[in-house]
Amino acid sequence: MDGEVSNGILEQMIPYTDITLSRLIFAMAVLIAGIFTVKLLARIFRKGIEKAKLPDLTMHFLENFLSILLYVIVALVFLKSLGLDVDSYVVGLSAVIGLVLGLGMQDTFTNIASGVWVAAVRPIDMGEMVILNGQTGKVKSVGIMSTELLTADNQLITIPNKLVWGSSIVNMTRMPTRRASVDVGISYSSDIEQAIKIAIDLMKRHPLVLQDPGPSVIATELANSSVNLQLRAWTKTGDLMAVKNNLTAGIFEAYKREGIEIPFPQMDIHVKEIKREATEIQAKGIGIINLD
Known part of the structure; x- marks a missing residue:
């Protein structure tokens, strides 16, 4: 009798949705497992590329890029577990991307492309003292969208990657x-x-x-x-x-x-x-x- 009651509760619909409680619990479990999996894969990926003796900056960039990609996949799997039409979300995301481009937000993609070039060509590396776009500091990180410098008086400067790749770079410690x-x-x-x-x-x-x-x-x-x-x-x-x-x-x-x-x-x-x-x-x- 208790089992039937429990099954009845789990099969109840969440108000204003077509999602049952059991499906929500399953989807949350998938999401949590996905997050831990992403962190594990990112750690394994970093250890793997460390054997290739790549520069710290390149490894940091690739690890961030992979993590973002995996988190997007986890989000799509989570939505699929809820019984939602993921294909429609992908189409919607494509439409949003097209809208963003149409509204003149190409800088986002320019920054990503510039970050890839900085990581590949490596005019700067982690810990080096450089002058970027008129700013002087030690390279703290190069992310998907921006590069961070730490000044001598401990100020953190964030510079969009398009400005890093599109301007002269003075490397004072190379x-x-x-x-x-x-x-x-x-x-x-x-x-x-x-x-x-x-x-x-x-x-x-x-x-x-x-x-x-x-x-x-x-x-x-x-x-x-x-x-x-x-x-x-x-x-x-x-x-x-x-x-x-x-x-x-x-x-x-x-x-x-x-x-x-x-x-x-x-x-x-x-x-x-x-x-x-x-x-x-x-x-x-x-x-x-x-x-x-």
Whole structure:
């Protein structure tokens, strides 16, 4: 008797629908099982592509793409389990896509296509410091629609993929070595040859500066108050900021110790003698000027 009551409850229709309670329970079980299956397959897929030694960015993009595709399939299976006409939903989805395109929303698909190209060509990779569309930061992720950068002051910047692929990309950490450049000005009365020698010696003694290519110093400008020099030292990319900071402080101390003046901007004002001119004006009766 209890079994018949239970069966009767399970076969009752949900109000305002043609779906029975038993079918709803079955569909929910399918949905939950589908979600766990998607996560499991995504994990298995990631482990599989890790063996191919693909870049992290490419693996992350492919994993996200596969997950979205599988979730769409799970949603369709869930609707089918409810007894709904999935074919009509697919047709409806196609119509929506066509409407979206007709309303000028092609940017969505452009972003997806651009994300595929970024993942395939790989001008950037996870953890690299880059400049994208005028924004500077470390690559945090490249998704289906957008790329995320993390700035040095911990701001998260999201850039649509079409702007990433459609603009110039500056990758500051892809190459193994970089050149550190430090600008410094010396006074016109200083010995330029001595100043260059001091700078060269400073760079050669630095343990992080590479000797091949060797360090160099060039005169970049004859400015208003100084002769501007630029110290150029090659180093490993990871040591760039340390080398630049050390050379900036080091050249200041070295020039100060050796008597090489680093001038500050100044302006010379020449005052003309006006006493004689004032006297002539007074003699002509134009006016009286008190020069005391």
